[in-house]
Amino acid sequence: MPKTLPLLEDVSPICCGALGNSATLDLADAIALAVRLKALADPVRLQLLAYLLAQPNQEACTCDLAPVVKLSEPTVSHHLKKLQASGILTKERHGMSVHYRVVPEAIHAIARTLDTGDWAQPVLNLGISSQS
Amino acid sequence: MPKTLPLLEDVSPICCGALGNSATLDLADAIALAVRLKALADPVRLQLLAYLLAQPNQEACTCDLAPVVKLSEPTVSHHLKKLQASGILTKERHGMSVHYRVVPEAIHAIARTLDTGDWAQPVLNLGISSQS
DNA sequence: TCACCTTCTTGACACATATCAAAGAGGTGA
């Protein structure tokens, strides 16, 4: 304890309102929302989503997506897995290839959550599965 | 070149539609949106925002905010700086203390961008200043 | 000027994440 000042817990601040510590967002809820936002908060993943949204069925396979973002297929696979784990994409095998499809409700749910400020809401029960 | 297979650029995929590479989201726009989402995509910053939104004027000073998230003041200052740099908060000196205030339009703009899928839009001209 | 308060910056550290090459896994078709 090298300081002579009291610890943070021992003294109440003088400066402002000293508002009654009304924590309005539980840490668990904050983490749940942050995980979904973090899945979106990457330029590569946004580009992948934009491309998928522009497709007729909002779906495409990995080999089509890699050229879109000009990255290696393992890297794209990593990003797709992350989006799928957050419930923003679903995946489905079609013969040799795997089709990823956008779940628009997932994106809308995140947008609505941000818009209304109801951040303690469950956002939408998106399963948050690890992978298929 | 240890592989005998042709490079990705040399061969067109056979699997799916071989859709004409219609890049729908420019990399610069993707980065711009990702920066804003990344500012939101942190549990601590979400808790800080939720607390600020619950205050009468949607503002508070640093010394009030540190206890809310139970972190040191330098750490909270770092998070507030990040939110301010993304245009989500504004800062203002009041005597000794500094008041941070939410810019609701900034959050609404991000939500609307996600909701409409117009990700190449400028989101809102939030200045994205480094700091004051 | 001095003591004090609030806030920010710096430096250091641990941890998370983006990326690729290489190899493995799962499927198709001869």
Added chain:
DNA sequence: TCACCTCTTTGATATGTGTCAAGAAGGTGA
């Protein structure tokens, strides 16, 4: 079975990020 295709996992590396202690910066009041 074998060759081939698509996709994923693993291992390694580089970069980014959250955190704190220590000290500096900016302001107040005596």
